Amino acid sequence: MTILQSFNLAEVTLGPGLLSDKAGRMLDHLRAYDADRLLRAFRENAGLPTPSVPRPGGWEDPTGEANGNLRGHYTGHFLSALAQAFAGTRDPAYATKLRYLVDGLASCQEASGYLAAYPEKQFVQLETMTTADYTVVWAPYYTAHKLLKGLLDTYLSIGDLRALELAEGMCRWMFERLRRLPAEVLQRMWSLHGSGEYGGLAETLCDLYGVTRDPDWVSFGRLLDLDVLIDACAAGRDVLDGVHANQHIPIFTGMVRLFEVTGEVRYLRAAVNFWDQVVPGRMYSIGGTSSLEFWGAAGSIAGTLSETNAETCCTHNLLKLSRLLFLHLGDPKYLHYYERALYNQILGSKQDVVSADRPLTTYFIGLLPGSVRNYLPKDGATCCEGTGLESATKYQDSIYFHGADDLYVNLYCASSVQWGGVRVTQTTNFPYEQGTTLTVEGGGSFTLHLRVPPWTSMRAEVNGQPLEVDSGGYLAISRDWMSGDTVRIHLPFSLRSEPTPDDPTLASVFYGPIHLVALDNRRDYLRADLSIFRPIPGNPLHFDANGTEFAPFFEGTTQAFHSYIRVR
Known part of the structure; x- marks a missing residue:
C-alpha cells in the first residue's frame, strides 16, 4: 500500500566520510561489549547461574532508579543494534554475538516459562492501577517491546529461527493477557504516564505479522489504540501541551504501520496531523523536541530552553515516523526534517571517542547558553543510550528509496546503493564538500529523483549537461541510463x-x-x-x-x- 519502498541495510553501503566515521565508533563498541552483562538480569530472574560480570548500570540495576523496574530494555536495543550492524557490514562477529545472546535468552525462557528480566507482577499490577507510579510499575510493555523488536531484528538479520520463536512466544503471552481485559481497562492503562508506556509495540507487531501472516498480531496491535489521542489527532485537534513526548511519538509509527495492514485511514490521518503539530512548532534547531521529556505549547521554543531539552529518543522516533510518512505521501518536508535531525542532533548525540564500556550517547541536550553535552547520562543504560546504539548502526536506512521505476536520492553523503541490476554511487565529502557526484553502473530506463534542499540554490548536470532545477521538492531525471553516466550536484552553503x-x-x-x-x-x-x-x-x-x-x-x-x- 506504500508509494515507495526503502532498501535493506545490506543494499546501501556508506562510503568514507562523516557518517561512516561516526558509525565506526559505535560498531567498535558493539564488538567489544561483554554479552554476559546483557544476560545477567535475565539469568537472575530465571534463577539460573550467573557469571560475575558488571551490570550495564543505571536503569538495568535492581538497586538503581525505580528499583530497576525497566531492566531488560537495554538488551533489546543491543540486539537490534547488533542485527543492524551485521546487516550493514556482514561482519560475522556481530552474528556470533547475536547467537550467543539468543542462546542465553532461550535458556532463561526454558527455565522460567517467561522471558523478562523482572518478575511478572509488573504486568499484573498495571491492570489495576489508576494512578501512574513508575517506582511500582515502570512500563513493562515498553520493555517487552524492546526485547521483542531485538529478537525480530535478529531473525530478520541472521535467520535464527529460535529468535523468531522467542518473539512469537512473548507476543502470545502478552496477547492472551490483554485480550481478556475490558476496553476501558486498556484505555486507562495506556493513558498512565510512564507505567502504561508501550513504545513502538504496535509497529513491531505489524512487522511480525509481515513475517508470519498471523492475524492475531494485527488484533494485538489494535488493542494498543489510545483512542483519546488518535481521535484528537485524526480530527486535527492539538492536545500535546503537557503531554509526555516519547511515550507518544512511537505510537504514531505504529499507526502508520496499522494503516498499511488494515487500510484504516483514521490511523494515517492521525499520524500526519500529529507530525505537523510537532514540526516545526515544537522543534528545536537541532531537530529535537521536548523539555524535561514533555511538550509545551506549540510555538514556545525560546520560552522552553533549559538544560533538559531534546530528549534524544524523541528525535530517533521522529525520524522513523518521518520516513514512514514520506514513503506514503512523498512530501519532501519529511526528508527536509530528516536531514536536519540526522546531521545535527543524531550525529551530535554520539561522543567522538570509542569506549568498550559505554556507547557514550546523550539523553537530554541542554540548549541554554554554556551548556555541555553529557555522554554518560543517568549512570548508564538509559532509553536514549539504547536508541543511540540503534541510530548509529543504521545511518544509511533513508539515503535512498525506490519505486518500480524510480530511484530517490534523499540525503547527500558518501554511499552506494544496489538496485536490481543498477548500482549508484555517491562520491562526496559532504558536508565538508558542497555537492556530490552520482555515478551509474549497469543500465536501464528509470527516473532518478534528487531532493532539492530548501537551504540551497541547487544546480545539477548529467554528463556535463546542465539541468533546470526547481526549488523545494525533487528534481526528476528520466532517461535510459548507461554505465558511466554521472550526475553532478552543486549544493552551495550560505x-x-x-x-x-x-x-x-x-x-x-x-x-x-x-x-x-x-x-x-x-x-x-x-x-x-x-x-x-x-x-x-x-x-x-x-x-x-x-x-x-x-x-x-x-x-x-x-x-x-x-x-x-x-x-x-
Missing part, C-alpha cells in the same frame, strides 16, 4: 539565522544544513551578526566571529556551547 517563533531576537545559526554553535562557556546569550563571521582556515565548517569560534553541533565534543544567540 550562512543564515533562524529566529525562534516566540522571540525573534533569539536565533540559531546555520551554514547550509549544519547547525553552528558558539564554543563559549559564558551563561548569558551572546550577540553576533552574521556579517562578521569568517571561515577559519584549515578547519572546515568552523567560523570566527570577533574571537568566538562557531563549530558544527555534530562534532561530539564536551565543550560548552551556545545553540542560540542574540541577533538584534
Whole structure:
C-alpha cells in the first residue's frame, strides 16, 4: 500500500566520510561489549547461574532508579543494534554475538516459562492501577517491546529461527493477557504516564505479522489504540501541551504501520496531523523536541530552553515516523526534517571517542547558553543510550528509496546503493564538500529523483549537461541510463539565522544544513551578526566571529556551547 519502498541495510553501503566515521565508533563498541552483562538480569530472574560480570548500570540495576523496574530494555536495543550492524557490514562477529545472546535468552525462557528480566507482577499490577507510579510499575510493555523488536531484528538479520520463536512466544503471552481485559481497562492503562508506556509495540507487531501472516498480531496491535489521542489527532485537534513526548511519538509509527495492514485511514490521518503539530512548532534547531521529556505549547521554543531539552529518543522516533510518512505521501518536508535531525542532533548525540564500556550517547541536550553535552547520562543504560546504539548502526536506512521505476536520492553523503541490476554511487565529502557526484553502473530506463534542499540554490548536470532545477521538492531525471553516466550536484552553503517563533531576537545559526554553535562557556546569550563571521582556515565548517569560534553541533565534543544567540 506504500508509494515507495526503502532498501535493506545490506543494499546501501556508506562510503568514507562523516557518517561512516561516526558509525565506526559505535560498531567498535558493539564488538567489544561483554554479552554476559546483557544476560545477567535475565539469568537472575530465571534463577539460573550467573557469571560475575558488571551490570550495564543505571536503569538495568535492581538497586538503581525505580528499583530497576525497566531492566531488560537495554538488551533489546543491543540486539537490534547488533542485527543492524551485521546487516550493514556482514561482519560475522556481530552474528556470533547475536547467537550467543539468543542462546542465553532461550535458556532463561526454558527455565522460567517467561522471558523478562523482572518478575511478572509488573504486568499484573498495571491492570489495576489508576494512578501512574513508575517506582511500582515502570512500563513493562515498553520493555517487552524492546526485547521483542531485538529478537525480530535478529531473525530478520541472521535467520535464527529460535529468535523468531522467542518473539512469537512473548507476543502470545502478552496477547492472551490483554485480550481478556475490558476496553476501558486498556484505555486507562495506556493513558498512565510512564507505567502504561508501550513504545513502538504496535509497529513491531505489524512487522511480525509481515513475517508470519498471523492475524492475531494485527488484533494485538489494535488493542494498543489510545483512542483519546488518535481521535484528537485524526480530527486535527492539538492536545500535546503537557503531554509526555516519547511515550507518544512511537505510537504514531505504529499507526502508520496499522494503516498499511488494515487500510484504516483514521490511523494515517492521525499520524500526519500529529507530525505537523510537532514540526516545526515544537522543534528545536537541532531537530529535537521536548523539555524535561514533555511538550509545551506549540510555538514556545525560546520560552522552553533549559538544560533538559531534546530528549534524544524523541528525535530517533521522529525520524522513523518521518520516513514512514514520506514513503506514503512523498512530501519532501519529511526528508527536509530528516536531514536536519540526522546531521545535527543524531550525529551530535554520539561522543567522538570509542569506549568498550559505554556507547557514550546523550539523553537530554541542554540548549541554554554554556551548556555541555553529557555522554554518560543517568549512570548508564538509559532509553536514549539504547536508541543511540540503534541510530548509529543504521545511518544509511533513508539515503535512498525506490519505486518500480524510480530511484530517490534523499540525503547527500558518501554511499552506494544496489538496485536490481543498477548500482549508484555517491562520491562526496559532504558536508565538508558542497555537492556530490552520482555515478551509474549497469543500465536501464528509470527516473532518478534528487531532493532539492530548501537551504540551497541547487544546480545539477548529467554528463556535463546542465539541468533546470526547481526549488523545494525533487528534481526528476528520466532517461535510459548507461554505465558511466554521472550526475553532478552543486549544493552551495550560505550562512543564515533562524529566529525562534516566540522571540525573534533569539536565533540559531546555520551554514547550509549544519547547525553552528558558539564554543563559549559564558551563561548569558551572546550577540553576533552574521556579517562578521569568517571561515577559519584549515578547519572546515568552523567560523570566527570577533574571537568566538562557531563549530558544527555534530562534532561530539564536551565543550560548552551556545545553540542560540542574540541577533538584534
